[in-house]
Amino acid sequence: MSEDEKKKIRVMLVDDHFAVRVGMAASLKFEEDIDIIAEAGSGEDAVKLFAEHKPDVCVMDWRLPGISGVEAVQEIRKDHPDAKIIMLSVYEGEEDVFRAMEAGASAYVLKSADRPEVIEAIRTVLGGNKYLPPILAGRLADRMTRSELTSRERGVLDLIVAGNSNKEIAAKLGLAEITVKQHVSSVLDKLNVQDRTQAATAAIQRGIVHLE
Incomplete structure (x- = not known):
């Protein structure tokens, strides 16, 4: 291996769209010290190829078939705790950023970012x-000041966003309606909103709930 090859930054790209990977690879190759050493189209393949190639940096899409980019980050870091992974995403809500960084991503960059970024x-x-x-960074700082929703509260919030009443939520989750009311009250408090409509709006804007 030559000295030039040793100095190159070995990068792995992960995106389920072939055209996106081709475009990104072509863009990065303008940098003389960057070498694309592997590409993956799914989270599962990303985990396998990372172990095989051990890239210096991995650029990973959030939305992938099978396990998500966030889940792939978690899997990779189990065996490679020093892995440097950049999460690339169309999602810009504070909850999205929080989840990615909590999973172990080293960076979070929007897909709309230009090549220099x-x-x-x-x-x-x-x-x-x-x-x-x-x-x-500002949104993440705001998110860090708020209490975490429990898994039950997230389930209730999902159903609020879908337009369900407390009675409907109670039936779907197998809970007493008074228990649902308590969960809804806690959700409103943690999101710092006044009513269900504001909760649904905040959930979507902050990336807590995604409308596919």
């Missing part, structure tokens, strides 16, 4: 640092 993220995480665009 992606390059900056790669070089930043390679140096052992975290990378977040300023607007997302």
Whole structure:
């Protein structure tokens, strides 16, 4: 291996759309010290290929067939705790950023980002640092100040967003209606909103619930 090859940043790309991977690879190859050493189209393949190639940096899409990008990050970091993974996503809600960083991602970059920003993220995480665009860093800071929703509260919130009444939620979750009311009250308090409509809006805007 030549000295030039040794100095190159070995990058793995993960996206389920072939055209996206081709475009990203072509863009990154403008950087002389970046080498695309592997590509994956699913979370499962990403876990396998990371173990095989051990890239310096992995750029991973959030939305993948099978396990999600966040789940793939968690799986990779079980065996490779020092893995440097950049989460690439169309989601810009604070909950999305929080979940990715909590899973072990080193950076979170929007898919709308230009090439210089992606390059900056790669070089930043390679140096052992975290990378977040300023607007997302601010949202993450806001998210860190609020209490975590429990899994039950998340389930209730999902059904609120879907337009269910307390009675309907109680029937679907097998709970007493008074218990549902208590969960709804807790959800409103944790989201710092006044009513169910505001809760549904906040859940979507913050990335707690995704409307596919």
